[in-house]
Amino acid sequence: MKNKICLITGATSGIGKATAIELARLGFDLILTGRNEFKGKEISDSLIKKNKIKSEFIKCDISSLKDVRNLADIIRSKYDHLDVLINNAGSRFNDYQKSIDGIELTFATNHLGHFLLTYLLLDLLKKSGEARIINVSSSAHYGKQIDIDDLVNPKNYNRSLVYGRSKLANVLFTYEFERRNTSSNISINALDPGGVATNFARNDGFVSWLKHISYYIIKRQLLTPKQGAETVIYLASSSDVKGVTGKFFYKKKEIKSSDESYDEEIAKKLWVLSEKLCSIT
Numbered sequence: 001m002k003n004k005i006c007l008i009t010g011a012t013s014g015i016g017k018a019t020a021i022e023l024a025r026l027g028f029d030l031i032l033t034g035r036n037e038f039k040g041k042e043i044s045d046s047l048i049k050k051n052k053i054k055s056e057f058i059k060c061d062i063s064s065l066k067d068v069r070n071l072a073d074i075i076r077s078k079y080d081h082l083d084v085l086i087n088n089a090g091s092r093f094n095d096y097q098k099s100i101d102g103i104e105l106t107f108a109t110n111h112l113g114h115f116l117l118t119y120l121l122l123d124l125l126k127k128s129g130e131a132r133i134i135n136v137s138s139s140a141h142y143g144k145q146i147d148i149d150d151l152v153n154p155k156n157y158n159r160s161l162v163y164g165r166s167k168l169a170n171v172l173f174t175y176e177f178e179r180r181n182t183s184s185n186i187s188i189n190a191l192d193p194g195g196v197a198t199n200f201a202r203n204d205g206f207v208s209w210l211k212h213i214s215y216y217i218i219k220r221q222l223l224t225p226k227q228g229a230e231t232v233i234y235l236a237s238s239s240d241v242k243g244v245t246g247k248f249f250y251k252k253k254e255i256k257s258s259d260e261s262y263d264e265e266i267a268k269k270l271w272v273l274s275e276k277l278c279s280i281t
C-alpha cells in the first residue's frame with residue numbers, strides 16, 4: 001500500500017478514526033477531514049509518528065457546499081492523484097435543522113456533501129492506477145423510501161426516517177455512480193458497518209447516545225470502532241475486492257441492500273436533484 005493516498009471524511013472519531021489508524025499501519029498516506037481541527041491534527045500527527053507515512057488534516061464541514069469546494073480545491077492543488085476516497089462522515093439529529101445552504105442537515109451531511117466531494121475529486125481518482133470509492137451507509141436504509149420532493153425541506157420531520165433516507169441515498173448514489181461510470185479504474189461500493197460504539201448520536205446528548213448503543217447491546221451486536229471499521233478497511237485495501245464495484249457489503253461479505261436501493265428511476269432523480277443543489281452543470 002506504499003504511497004497509496006486515501007482521503008477519509010469524518011476521521012476525527014469512531015469508524016473514520018479507526019480506519020485511519022489501520023490504513024496508516026498498512027502504509028497508506030492519508031488526508032483526514034472533519035470539523036474539529038484540534039482532534040484532527042492530533043490524530044494525523046500521531047499517525048505520522050507511529051508509521052512511516054504522510055498525513056495531513058484539512059478542516060471541512062461536509063454539510064457546507066462552500067467548505068466542500070474549498071477542501072477539493074486544497075486537495076487538487078497539492079495532490080496529483082487520489083487512490084481511495086472514503087465517504088464516512090455522518091450524523092443524525094433529533095430536531096429539524098438546516099445546513100448553511102438551507103438544506104435539511106442530515107441529507108446535506110450524509111449525502112449531498114459527499115456527492116459534491118466525489119464529483120470534484122473525480123479527475124484525481126481517474127489518475128490513480130486503481131481507485132476505490134467507499135460509501136459508509138447503514139442498515140437504517142432498509143425499509144425506507146425516498147420522496148424526492150421531501151428531501152430538501154421535509155414536511156414532517158422524523159429523525160429515523162430522515163436518517164434512513166440519507167443512508168439509502170448513499171446506496172442509490174453508489175449504484176447510479178457505477179451505472180454512469182466510464183472509468184474502468186474506479187470502483188465504488190457501499191457498506192453497513194453494523195452497530196458500533198462510537199460518538200454517533202452524541203450530538204443530541206448522552207441519553208440519545210445511550211439509547212443508540214443500548215439497542216445493539218441488547219441484541220448482543222455492539223461492535224468496537226476497530227471492528228466497525230473492518231469492512232471499510234477491507235474495501236479500501238484488500239486484493240479480494242479489486243475490480244469489484246457497485247455492491248453492498250456487511251461483515252466483509254457482499255449482501256443484498258434494500259429493494260428500494262435498486263430502483264433506477266429514483267436513483268436518477270436523486271442524481272439530478274443532487275447536481276442541481278450542487279450547481280453542477
Ligand SMILES: NC(=O)c1ccc[n+]([C@@H]2O[C@H](COP(=O)([O-])OP(=O)(O)OC[C@H]3O[C@@H](n4cnc5c(N)ncnc54)[C@H](OP(=O)(O)O)[C@@H]3O)[C@@H](O)[C@H]2O)c1
Nearest residue numbers: 010012013014015034035036062089090138196198199200
Ligand atoms: N455507529 C453506528 O452504530 C453506525 C451504524 C451504521 C452506520 N454508521 C455510519 O458510520 C459513519 C461514521 O459514524 P461513527 O459511528 O463513526 O460516528 P462518530 O463517532 O460520531 O463519527 C462521525 C464522524 O463524522 C464527522 N462529522 C459529522 N458531521 C460532520 C460534518 N458536518 N462535517 C464534517 N465531518 C462531520 C465527525 O467529525 P467532527 O465532529 O470532527 O466534524 C466524526 O469524525 C456515519 O456515516 C454513520 O452514519 C454508524
